[in-house]
Amino acid sequence: MPFNRDLSRRRLLQGAAGATLVSSLGMPAVLRAQSGPIRIGHLTPLTGFLGPLGEYAQLGVKLAVSEINEAGGVNGRPIELVMEDSVNPQTASAKAERLLTRDDVVLIIGEISSSSGLAIGQVANRLNRIFINTGCNSDELRGAGCNPFMFHVEAANSMYVQTAGQYLLENGLVEGKSWYTLTADYAFGHDLLRVARNFLEKNGGTFAGEDLVATDTTDFSPFILKIRRARPDVVISNLSGNQVTNFIKQYAEFGLPFPISGFDIPTTAAWAAGPGAFSGIWPSVWHHRVDTEGSKAFITAFVEEYGKLPENQAWGDYNAMKIVAAAIGELGGADSPEIADYLRTGVEFDVLKHRPAFFRPYDNQLVQEMYAVRAKSAEQMEDATDVYEALGTVPLPDQSLEIIAPPRDGACQMPA
Amino acid sequence: MEVIFLLEQVLNGLLVGAYYLLLALGLSLIFSLGGIVNLAHGGFYAIGAYLAVVLTRHLGWAPAFVASPILVALLGVVVERLFFQRFYRRDPILSILLTFGLAMVIEQSLRMIFGAAPLPTSIPRALSGTVIVGDFLYSRYRLTILAVAILAVAATWLIVYRTSFGRVVRAGVQNPDMVGALGISLKPYMTAIAALAIGLAGLAGVLLAPISGVHPAMGAEILTAAFVVVVIGGLGSFWGVIIAALLVGVVRGVTIYVFPPAGEASIYLLMVVVLLIRPRGLLGERIERFE
Structure with a gap:
């Protein structure tokens, strides 16, 4: 900067x-x-x-x-x-x-x-x-x-979950796997956890743990120690804003072996994580690549x-x-x-x-079209903003754009 | 719930308490001696973090980690001379307004210079990695922070309790008029203590920069917890602040283990409970002029 x-x-x-x-x-x-x-x-x-x-x-x-x-x-x-x-x-x-x-x-x-x-x-x-x-x-x-x-x-959260979800499925990180989720404790996080749970259960996965995290949390070490003991197959971040930056950095600091992923990553959080700390598959509504x-x-x-x-x-x-x-x-x-x-x-x-x-x-x-990205390792990065590679668009070019939109379950009732 | 899991959280909580301690100790020093509630303390913490990031780019991390807290302490001298000095014997409301304004000026200045987005930072390679002791996992970097924090706190203790300088300072806390009557000017002592306290805040910022988001509001984010520690520990008490910082770290860690959503709220609950039982804080001293 x-x-x-x-x-x-x-x-x-x-x-x-x-x-x-x-x-x-x-x-x-x-x-x-x-x-x-x-x-x-x-x-x-x-x-x-x-x-x-x-x-x-x-x-x-x-x-x-x-x-x-x-x-x-x-x-x-x-x-x-x-x-x-x-x-x-x-x-x-x-x-x-x-x-x-x-x-x-x-x-x-x-x-x-x-x-x-x-x-x-x-x-x-x-x-x-x-x-x-x-x-x-x-x-x-x-x-x-x-x-x-x-x-x-x-x-919408549904679109983010579907986007990263497609690639998590392809990489065998859903079916028969256990997830440990950390979720921002306000409307956004609660909503995202619900959508993520539906996705996981529909695709044959289970929860190893699900913690709600206060939005002003800056130190994640107690959560990371809990994750270590729970031994999940995948760690999922449903965090928000500055939480994501802090969690990603500290998760890398403790060097746990479980892969990390999540359903919302502000690009600024990926940039701020610093080389080598950011990892996993994430969704994006738009990115600079x-x-x-x-x-x-x-x-x-x-x-x-x-x-x-x-x-x-x-x-x-x-x-x-x-x-x-x-x-x-x-x-x-x-x-x-x-x-x-x-x-x-x-x-x-x-x-x-x-x-x-x-x-x-x-x-x-x-x-609209969504994008899945995968974090680059420190060696792969060309510069400080080169934090991830594009995996592809979701839906695919020949699919209807609407397949990832929130389900038309009648919850939205517009007055005529 | 396994006992070992709980013990792990207790030990980790003690470690986390060390970060709170570096901030809270400075707050307590400035308040005890000058009667100033330094709402800008978080701002100096943020300046320390930003300095560390900028200097690391030019000098490498080791010189940057040493130079940054010293520069923040020098800034403390300037701020004390220009502002704090005029407010020691005045209505505390004035110094609260002053430091509140100062906190906003610092936060906005950082935003204007660096932008609101967090800056990228990494743990120095030499200090990264983990240590496994028995069944417990520790980050090597956090152990380093702990060691530095212990050194800093011990040095502060020596200065305040084992030197003639410290004797004057402590006398000044209890009765500034009497110290004046003995022909000792408290002015340079006040400046030195403010520089020490603000330098400690800068040190905390430097140490935490690699493991937390370095953004303009990072000071505001952590300041409330530091105040809670000071209040729980009790004013004017060195050991009170230490015990409170460790207690806050442990209570928060154990709460997150048992009921995660209440993690951050637990420290405020702890404060309420302590104040109900001991309104002066755990080891708070009776200070005449604040009664």
């Missing part, structure tokens, strides 16, 4: 200028109704164990906005971002309400915590405004917690702007913003019910992958 003071000073000045700009925009709403900028709300955690991901989310959405505005805006109107730290579910809910009712944003993009995402989705639904989730994985948001105004660019023209252009633009590689979270918020701009451009207005109807027609979007993606109307999930 560059030790670049100038860059940060410039960013500080930009921030200050931005703050002045925002406060000076407190003019009557009538004036900017049709000709002024289109204001988009962005909420994501910047503090706490998901904070590192939130920073990338902001970088991603800002890059999308600057590209859109440089190309002349949407129907001639520039996009203006109003970005906030969502902090926790209570704050996220309050800020979502304020953004939509007082700050005149047309819709909200963002979030990473499934608990906060659920809260924002409820506010959005009540106010008939769109919320595009870019980082919450819980199936519950696509199931019992679904609503017609909440859309999901982020993949995806070999498409769109991804390459995105990576080039991101590196040029910020001096570092984008990761999965930057991809999510970047694409959500691009999808919103495409929809508003197509419709000629930013009316949320109209955008929702449009997105639910099954219109396809280029999300920088081999195949275009679309929202399925059943639960508003973006149905």
